[in-house]
Amino acid sequence: MRKLSTILLVDDNEITNFLHERLFERCNVFDQVLMAANGAKALDVLARQRDQFGSANPVLVLLDLNMPVMNGFQFLEAFRALPPAHQQGVVVVVLTSSENVQDFDRASALPIAGLLDKPLDQAKIDTLLQLYSGLPTAAE
DSSP, rough: OOOOOEEEOOOHHHHHHHHHHHHHHTTTOOEEEESSSSSHHHHHHHHHHHHHHHHHHSEEEEEEEEOOSSHHHHHHHHHSSOOHHHHHOHHHEEEEOOOOOHHHEEEEEOOOSSSEESSSSHHOOOOOOHTTTTOOBTTT
């Protein structure tokens, strides 16, 4: 199975993050799993990764929509306002338990690559890897 370098889980639910992290470890599809409890912390993680590696790393961001401090929509607005070089190489997928059609419509108008419902499972991870096969691998 193809292995990607880094994923950033952005969710305020610690249990969800823990379970998803364990699933990624079991699947062995990412070299590094990072976590942020809200959009503001996610922007900080992206900036630190960019400073450390000189590029926009992590390559895949799984983003919850409903969080305190800075929700997923606010994160996406802030992300869209970043210089293109800071967005390059970052793929954002909304991962939500929301069933609100307005949330889906609003998110679809923002810079996302797709929407998935929680929780993740092996089949959804396989789908992510197939859909985003253009992402840099750990070896690149």
